[in-house]
Amino acid sequence: MTDLLGRVHAAAGPYLESLATRPVQDGDALDLLASLGGPLPAAGEDPARVIDRLLAVGTAAATTSSGPRFFHFVTGGVTPAALAADWTAALLDQNAFSRISSPFAHEVETVALGWLRELFGLPATWGGALVASATFANFTALGCATHWWGFQHGVDTAADGLAELPRIPVLSSGYVHASARKALQMLGHGRNAVTVCARDDVGRVDLPLMRRHLESLRGAPAVVIANAGEVNTGDFDPVAELAALAEEFGCWLHVDGAFGLFAALSPRTAGLVAGIERADSIAADGHKWLNVPYESGFALIKDPARLTAAFGMPGAAYLPGAGDPAAGYALSGPESSRRARSLPIWATLAAYGKEGHRAMVEKHLDLAQHLARRVDAAPDLQRLAEVPLCIVCFRAAPPGVTDLDDLNRRLGAALLADGRVYAGTTVYNGQVALRPAIVNWRTTESDVDFFVDVIRELLPGLT
Numbered sequence: 502m503t504d505l506l507g508r509v510h511a512a513a514g515p516y517l518e519s520l521a522t523r524p525v526q527d528g529d530a531l532d533l534l535a536s537l538g539g540p541l542p543a544a545g546e547d548p549a550r551v552i553d554r555l556l557a558v559g560t561a562a563a564t565t566s567s568g569p570r571f572f573h574f575v576t577g578g579v580t581p582a583a584l585a586a587d588w589t590a591a592l593l594d595q596n597a598f599s600r601i602s603s604p605f606a607h608e609v610e611t612v613a614l615g616w617l618r619e620l621f622g623l624p625a626t627w628g629g630a631l632v633a634s635a636t637f638a639n640f641t642a643l644g645c646a647t648h649w650w651g652f653q654h655g656v657d658t659a660a661d662g663l664a665e666l667p668r669i670p671v672l673s674s675g676y677v678h679a680s681a682r683k684a685l686q687m688l689g690h691g692r693n694a695v696t697v698c699a700r701d702d703v704g705r706v707d708l709p710l711m712r713r714h715l716e717s718l719r720g721a722p723a724v725v726i727a728n729a730g731e732v733n734t735g736d737f738d739p740v741a742e743l744a745a746l747a748e749e750f751g752c753w754l755h756v757d758g759a760f761g762l763f764a765a766l767s768p769r770t771a772g773l774v775a776g777i778e779r780a781d782s783i784a785a786d787g788h789k790w791l792n793v794p795y796e797s798g799f800a801l802i803k804d805p806a807r808l809t810a811a812f813g814m815p816g817a818a819y820l821p822g823a824g825d826p827a828a829g830y831a832l833s834g835p836e837s838s839r840r841a842r843s844l845p846i847w848a849t850l851a852a853y854g855k856e857g858h859r860a861m862v863e864k865h866l867d868l869a870q871h872l873a874r875r876v877d878a879a880p881d882l883q884r885l886a887e888v889p890l891c892i893v894c895f896r897a898a899p900p901g902v903t904d905l906d907d908l909n910r911r912l913g914a915a916l917l918a919d920g921r922v923y924a925g926t927t928v929y930n931g932q933v934a935l936r937p938a939i940v941n942w943r944t945t946e947s948d949v950d951f952f953v954d955v956i957r958e959l960l961p962g963l964t
Contacts, residue, residue, distance in 0.1 A: 505552050512556045520568035520578075520943065526920035530561040564923075569944040572924040572937030572952060575732065575760045575892075577792035579845070580942055586848030587794045595841040599821050599829035603841065607829045610843035616850045617799060620858065621765045623778055628805025630812075630834035631842050634798045635759040638784035639684035641800035641834050645782055645807040646724045646753040647688055653722035659811055663689050670718055671695045672711050672752075674738050675704020676728035681757050695726070703886075703930050704731070706738050708746065715750040724753045729774050730761020733929040733936050735869075735890030737761060741776030748779070756783045760940060763790040764890060766859045769866060773889060790862065790891075790940045793845040800834070808833040865891045865939045868949050872937065875953045881960055882953075885934055894927075896934040897956065899964050906933040908963060915959045922952045 537558060565571060567578040579587070597606035614629040630641050650669055651658035658666070671685065671694045682692035696714055700707035715723060727743045730736075740756060747754035756762070756777055762785040764770035765777065777783060780803065787797030802808055813823050813832045821827035831837045850858075869891045876882045876895045883898035896909045910933050913926035924937040937952065 505548055508549065508552050508556065512560055516560050520565055523565055523568065524920040525565050525568060525571050525923040526917070527561060528918065528920055533558045533562050566923075567941070567943075569941055569948040570922045570952065571941065572922065572939065574925075575789045575938040575940055577789050578941040578943050579794050580792045580849045580853065582852035583793040583845035583849040586844040589848075590841045590844040593841065597829070597839045597841045597843065598831040598837055599827055601821055601827035602829070606841040606843065609841065609847050610830055613843040613847040613850065614799070617846070618801065620850070620855060621762060621777070621783075621801075623783075623801060626805075627801050627803055628808055628833065629799055629801045630808055630830060631846070632798045632800060632834050632836070633796045633842075634680075635757075635784060635786035635789075636680040636683055636798075637835060638759075638786060638798040638800040639678075639681045639755075639757060640687055641808075641812070642755050642782035642784045642802065643681070643684045643724070644688055644811045644835070645800075645802055645804075646755055647690070648807060648811040649753050649781070650722050650724065659813070667721075669694055670714075670721065670723035671726065672698055672714055672723060673726035674706035674728060675699030675701075676706070676731040676736065676738060677726055678728065678732065678757055678759070680759070681726055681755075703736075705736075706743070708739075708742060711743075711746060715746065715752070718750075720751070722751065722753070724755060727754060727756045727780070728761075729756050729758035729764070729777070730890060733892070733927050733934070734886040734894045735761065735888065735892040735938075736886070737764075737773045737889065740774055741779070744776045744779035753782070754780045756780045758783055759786045760789040760938075761890065763858075763862055766855070766862045767866065769863065770890060787846055790865075791846065791849060791858070792861070792940070792942045793849055796840075796842050797846060799846075805833075861942055865944070868939045868944060868946060869893055871946055872939070872949045872953070875950065879953065879957065881957065885929055885932060891940055892936055892938045894929050894934050894936045896932060897960055897963075899960060902964055909933040909935070911963050912956070912959065915963060916956070919955065919959060922955050924952070 566576050595603040595606040600607045618627050632638050632641050648658050654666055656666055669690050673695050675697050677695055685694050686692040698707045698711040725743055725747045727738045727740045744754055764773045783801040785799055787793040788795045809823055809832050812834050816822055869888050872893045873888045876884045881899040882895055884895045886894045897912050898905055902908055916924055924935050926933055927936045
């Protein structure tokens with residue numbers, strides 16, 4: 502066993518050291534993926550050879566999304582402390598189901614959740630759940646909202662489901678994310694349950710329209726989703742104004758803050774999330790701006806009792822139930838048996854603290870502004886939106902090109918095929934564009950400059 506772990510350790514150093522300069526994707530190395538397949542081995546082979554093969558293929562063909570030049574989606578790296586703690590989680594192999602299954606994992610999770618509340622300035626009375634992703638964080642939070650909504654109608658949805666209930670009213674701006682819709686889909690409401698109240702094609706919220714919709718409900722309970730960090734530009738719904746509207750009409754207010762919640766860490770951007778403490782639930786994802794491994798989502802809930810009401814399990818004689826001192830976080834979220842995903846979160850917060858994470862956020866704010874200036878200075882690039890946070894939305898716009906949407910689609914494909922940097926396309930305000938997101942702790946100004954240089958190098962071959 503130690504020999505196998507030694508092989509991984511030996512490969513880790515060179516791989517991590519290469520992240521600063523290696524391509525995000527080596528297209529030629531993808532041919533190695535075929536060596537992983539074939540029929541299921543009948544007798545197996547030497548584990549050392551298996552691990553060597555996995556490392557050889559992985560270190561060559563893996564997408565270096567943990568590196569500084571991956572600007573696609575919204576993906577952070579993994580801090581050194583978080584990576585070591587993730588290895589520790591695998592080493593200890595704890596089941597974070599309950600106190601009785603792992604007092605250690607339970608305590609680390611309790612501390613980590615408390616520190617997350619402190620990081621974002623939320624009251625200590627809030628509860629929370631560590632879950633697998635931003636989608637599961639939305640699922641957990643909106644699951645609590647569903648239980649609250651059913652209770653307003655006199656129905657325990659955890660026990661009796663939705664069959665006797667009307668369709669849940671959910672209102673949001675045009676910034677509502679696909680993961681929130683997917684959460685509603687999985688909860689049985691349907692992804693089309695959302696009534697979008699937008700005042701323009703970009704999706705900015707239309708507060709008077711939302712008010713009219715709420716008035717039309719005549720006091721029926723509803724859910725309002727505020728979006729903290731729109732994925733194309735990093736723009737925000739006005740959380741405080743939506744909170745006031747939700748309070749006036751007795752709604753559940755959910756904040757989808759997958760990455761935008763981290764605006765709370767800097768005085769420069771804290772105003773963007775003013776009012777989050779008035780929400781009933783918040784969803785976020787640690788693999789984005791906290792820079793911890795995947796499967797590090799979290800839902801924060803104002804009334805912790807809603808978690809156990811919505812996600813408590815039916816009685817089983819061998820399992821600790823609600824109220825049992827041996828119970829734990831499995832009764833507060835969608836998963837039962839679960840790895841100790843709290844360890845990387847605890848470790849990165851312990852190692853770098855609130856100030857370290859504030860500094861990281863502010864570094865990325867500065868890098869986004871630097872990228873915006875580079876775009877503005879380039880005669881063949883056009884910025885499409887302001888840059889309130891860490892995303893810069895722009896497109897290639899060389900003089901004389903008429904079909905810019907086609908050009909930018911081909912540019913996005915060319916960037917991914919080239920592999921030196923990574924950023925895909927989106928559609929913003931009806932225009933095909935790039936929307937690089939800067940949230941990786943490794944990213945530097947030179948990486949941002951290299952990104953722009955690669956784009957401008959590829960452009961002449963596309964026009």
